[in-house]
Amino acid sequence: MDGQGDSDETRRGEPARPTLKSIAFMTGLGVTTVSRALKDAPEIGEETRRRVQLVARQVGYRPNRAGVRLRTGKTNVISLVLDTEDDVTGFVSDIIYGISDGIADTSYHLVVTPYSRRKDPMEPIRYVVETGSADGIIISRTTPNDPRVLYLLEHGFPFAAHGRTNMGQAHPFHDFDNEAFGRMAVEALVAKGRRRMALLPPPPALTYHRHMRKGFADALAEAGLQEYSLGDLSIDDSIDTVRDRIAAVAARSGAPDGYVCASGGAAFALVAGLEAAGLALGREVDVVTKQSSKLLRWFRPDLQLVEEDFRLAGRQLALAVMGAIAGKSASELQTIAVPAGGKPSSSRP
Amino acid sequence: MDGQGDSDETRRGEPARPTLKSIAFMTGLGVTTVSRALKDAPEIGEETRRRVQLVARQVGYRPNRAGVRLRTGKTNVISLVLDTEDDVTGFVSDIIYGISDGIADTSYHLVVTPYSRRKDPMEPIRYVVETGSADGIIISRTTPNDPRVLYLLEHGFPFAAHGRTNMGQAHPFHDFDNEAFGRMAVEALVAKGRRRMALLPPPPALTYHRHMRKGFADALAEAGLQEYSLGDLSIDDSIDTVRDRIAAVAARSGAPDGYVCASGGAAFALVAGLEAAGLALGREVDVVTKQSSKLLRWFRPDLQLVEEDFRLAGRQLALAVMGAIAGKSASELQTIAVPAGGKPSSSRP
DNA sequence: TTCTCAAGCTGTAACGTTACAACTAGTCGA
DNA sequence: TCGACTAGTTGTAACGTTACAGCTTGAGAA
Numbered sequence: 021m022d023g024q025g026d027s028d029e030t031r032r033g034e035p036a037r038p039t040l041k042s043i044a045f046m047t048g049l050g051v052t053t054v055s056r057a058l059k060d061a062p063e064i065g066e067e068t069r070r071r072v073q074l075v076a077r078q079v080g081y082r083p084n085r086a087g088v089r090l091r092t093g094k095t096n097v098i099s100l101v102l103d104t105e106d107d108v109t110g111f112v113s114d115i116i117y118g119i120s121d122g123i124a125d126t127s128y129h130l131v132v133t134p135y136s137r138r139k140d141p142m143e144p145i146r147y148v149v150e151t152g153s154a155d156g157i158i159i160s161r162t163t164p165n166d167p168r169v170l171y172l173l174e175h176g177f178p179f180a181a182h183g184r185t186n187m188g189q190a191h192p193f194h195d196f197d198n199e200a201f202g203r204m205a206v207e208a209l210v211a212k213g214r215r216r217m218a219l220l221p222p223p224p225a226l227t228y229h230r231h232m233r234k235g236f237a238d239a240l241a242e243a244g245l246q247e248y249s250l251g252d253l254s255i256d257d258s259i260d261t262v263r264d265r266i267a268a269v270a271a272r273s274g275a276p277d278g279y280v281c282a283s284g285g286a287a288f289a290l291v292a293g294l295e296a297a298g299l300a301l302g303r304e305v306d307v308v309t310k311q312s313s314k315l316l317r318w319f320r321p322d323l324q325l326v327e328e329d330f331r332l333a334g335r336q337l338a339l340a341v342m343g344a345i346a347g348k349s350a351s352e353l354q355t356i357a358v359p360a361g362g363k364p365s366s367s368r369p
Numbered sequence: 370m371d372g373q374g375d376s377d378e379t380r381r382g383e384p385a386r387p388t389l390k391s392i393a394f395m396t397g398l399g400v401t402t403v404s405r406a407l408k409d410a411p412e413i414g415e416e417t418r419r420r421v422q423l424v425a426r427q428v429g430y431r432p433n434r435a436g437v438r439l440r441t442g443k444t445n446v447i448s449l450v451l452d453t454e455d456d457v458t459g460f461v462s463d464i465i466y467g468i469s470d471g472i473a474d475t476s477y478h479l480v481v482t483p484y485s486r487r488k489d490p491m492e493p494i495r496y497v498v499e500t501g502s503a504d505g506i507i508i509s510r511t512t513p514n515d516p517r518v519l520y521l522l523e524h525g526f527p528f529a530a531h532g533r534t535n536m537g538q539a540h541p542f543h544d545f546d547n548e549a550f551g552r553m554a555v556e557a558l559v560a561k562g563r564r565r566m567a568l569l570p571p572p573p574a575l576t577y578h579r580h581m582r583k584g585f586a587d588a589l590a591e592a593g594l595q596e597y598s599l600g601d602l603s604i605d606d607s608i609d610t611v612r613d614r615i616a617a618v619a620a621r622s623g624a625p626d627g628y629v630c631a632s633g634g635a636a637f638a639l640v641a642g643l644e645a646a647g648l649a650l651g652r653e654v655d656v657v658t659k660q661s662s663k664l665l666r667w668f669r670p671d672l673q674l675v676e677e678d679f680r681l682a683g684r685q686l687a688l689a690v691m692g693a694i695a696g697k698s699a700s701e702l703q704t705i706a707v708p709a710g711g712k713p714s715s716s717r718p
Numbered sequence: 719t720t721c722t723c724a725a726g727c728t729g730t731a732a733c734g735t736t737a738c739a740a741c742t743a744g745t746c747g748a
Numbered sequence: 749t750c751g752a753c754t755a756g757t758t759g760t761a762a763c764g765t766t767a768c769a770g771c772t773t774g775a776g777a778a
Contacts, residue, residue: 037499039734050758055736065756082500086438087734090763095435104466113461117453120483129502130481134469150386151431153478259663288667314608318637319668388764399728404766414726436764439733 038079046075058083096127098341099154101144103161105137111312111330115182118334119158126342128155142167149177156341158182162193164227180340180353182333183227192344192353194336196328198228198282201359202235205280205308208324210243212306214278218248218269220290222282223256236280248276255286262286266293270305281309284316291320326359333357387428395424407432445476447690448503450493452510454486460661460679464531467683468507475691477504491516498526505690507531511542513576529689529702531682532576541693541702543685545677547577547631550708551584554629554657557673559592561655563627567597567618569639571631572605585629597625604635611635615642619654630658633665640669675708682706 036042040058044051049072057064057072058081064072075081089095100119102112119130131154135144145168148154155178159168162183172179173189180192202219209217219236222229240247253265269275270293279294281287287309291301299305302322311317311325340353385391389407393400398421406413406421407430413421424430438444449468451461468479480503484493494517497503504527508517511532521528522538529541551568558566568585571578589596602614618624619642628643630636636658640650648654651671660666660674689702 037501040736041734051734052736052759053757056757063756068756080499084439084734085500085502086435086444087763088736089435090433090439090733090765091735091737093763102465102469104469111462112465116451116461116465116481117483120451120453120481124483132465132469132479132481134466134473150429151434152386153434259667263667285664288664292667315634315637315664318608318612318641389766390764400764401729401766402727404764405727408766412726417726433764436733437766439735439763440765440767442733 037084038076038081039084043072043075043079043081046079047072093152095153095155097129097131097154098123098156098158098338099131099133099144099148100158101133101135101148101160103137103141104134114312114330115160115334115337118331118336119338120334121331122335122338123342128338128342137161142171145171149175156180156345158337158341162227163225164230166227178341178344180337180344182337184231185227186230190350190354192340192350194333194340194355194357195228195231196333197356197358198222198232199235199238201310201326202232202237202280203239204235204359205324205326206236206239206243206245206278208308209278209280209306210239210245212278214306215245216248216274216276217245217278217280218250218276220250220262220266220279220281220286221254223254224252229254232280232282255281255283259285259289262289263293263296266290267296270294270297270299277305279305279307281307284309284311287311287316287323288319291323329357329360386433387425387430388433392421392424392428392430395428396421442501444502444504446478446480446503447472447505447507447687448480448482448493448497449507450482450484450497450509452486452490453483463661463679464509464683464686467680467685468687469683470680471684471687472691477687477691486510491520494520498524505529505694507686507690511576512574513579515576527690527693529686529693531686533580534576535579539699539703541689541699543682543689543704543706544577544580545682546705546707547571547581548584548587550659550675551581551586551629552588553584553708554673554675555585555588555592555594555627557657558627558629558655559588559594561627563655564594565597565623565625566594566627566629567599567625569599569611569615569628569630569635570603572603573601578603581629581631604630604632608634608638611638612642612645615639616645619643619646619648626654628654628656630656633658633660636660636665636672637668640672678706678709 040051040054044054047054049068053064053068054072057069058076060069085096098119100116116130123130133144133148135141145157148157149172157172157177157179159179160182162169162181162185164186166181166185166187169181169185169187169191173191180194182194184193184195185191206217217240219233221232237247250265250269253262266289279290281290287307290307294301294305301307301320306324308324308326309316310328312328312330316323317325336355340355343353389400389403393403396403398417402413402417403421406418407425409418434445447468449465465479472479482493482497484490494506494508497506498521506521506526506528508528509531511518511530511534513535515530515534515536518530518534518536518540522540529543531543533542533544534540555566566589568582570581586596599614599618602611615638628639630639636656639656643650643654650656650669655671655673657673657675658665659677661677661679665672666674685704689704692702
């Protein structure tokens, strides 16, 4: 509609969206004044400010994001970088809802930027930073020496990591206390009289593998027990792999009688493997697992569950990135969620 | 960095992002020519076009989204409007991955716009349309007379619905053939010798409730059977509600011996209810359910499963919105996924 | 030679916003 | 009376892009 002058109607008869210009016209002020008045700049007169804000509210003024972004570089976007191979258990949706919750009542939008683990994990990060398509990034599957974290720190780009690193540089993160989980899981098994403990851990590349393993190992040591190793098996292996490997292990003599499982999804496979070997939960063997979906509780009542709240994680991550964008120091933007309740619980009375 | 002239470095020493202007300078051409050359406009000379495109590729030119958006109104954004109360089973992540897949290699970004079912479902729709913050919208939980669809049609705003409507107006959608599911579920139960069938349906407000109910009813009629009604129970009820109500029903004499369940999440609760009443799957009773997560198959091997592919749904929805944005007619943008395999399958050999 | 036309290229303005430098009017002190 | 100052307001330019209306050049027709 170039050169059609200051019509306030578009072709289809919708009222044109109000701009600073139209508010300036209505109030008889200059565009600059209106802009400043709306953001409570100090050099605007009290009455003018109120008048402008009243009119703006009346006509439903919403700043044009493209205009702001072009002029200031501020995108009002947070980019969630996701691994699309992930997520057997569907915790991603909870994280998304959590983030949405965290950015509600702010001007931020959430953009989902996917990548495939099998391709280059740096690719989406570089894209966002180079094109400036977001003000901040949320990453997950954090590793101890994460190249994405390094890159983002080097470029001074605001971000928050789901999980910690081990690189000697502070950065915003939210994490679940997997060390505490590992410890309390073992303690619960010990309390049930189990002695031969195995851990089905997260993949070794991820930082929280170490946390969980430490909690697990510490508690074992305290109880004077040895770990029964499952080799390189991890919750990232396919469901069928986990089931078959566990079935094989469980059939041996001296097999574990207590399992700690790092994810709800893998717990299904783990239990299936145990049962394939003829073992019954709560009889020959016990399992403690983190649960993300509520469904696990219906799967086997004898499973010992520790809740991990991914909505909370999403909310915390949102707050952390926004803090980083606002320039807060990293040390203020680090949170760790402790496992709820203190004791794993089963749904068997 | 206003008024600093044509420096090609930013303060932090990063090379400035190339713009049309910088490419124009490098090639010695005008900005307009470069713009036209990059989009293969016909009035540009063959050699010039190639030269410009070469340089652009070399320097890694990416059009500035804010610039395009401000000038043309094109946002290159697709908005997925999600109900944050939803999703016990976590299928949302699969839809998101599917959409991501569908928009890969296009210039579209995916923005997640959440709302709460308990608040106004129109709110996010109006927001997107009024602020023009996306080129197209994907909605789910479609109802037969969906006010969102009406609004979007009236405003000529491109969208795709996950699920059909019944409003006598064609629009883009993707749907799962729930009628076929209902029918084949009953047939599978009949084949197992079950006679007293109950349906645990989607909430009555959603369109696919009717589809599933029709398939269910038709197959019942063909087999000369009557439905055992579960009253107003639906898969949107809480897990505990479903379990308790099913347990109560199952304890009656003449209780159903065959159940059709509309969602994987609810199946957990349904089975829990049956077992609480002392019934065993595959013995006194059989259950056919749609599965979204792969996990259901490990829950009870005797469950009869019909796979619904939500990644596919996401991909189709993405194609449908993009088609709508491109101005294709609605009739070309309607797809229905048929249940795979033809027969519900259990993991019991 | 002049005119017309097409091909190829260019400059200007505008989208909505904000940084910046300026301007106006009024107040106050000397 | 003047100058200095402050509070409040303003216009201009620019962010990167594209629509549009030109411009230039050379070829071909008359």
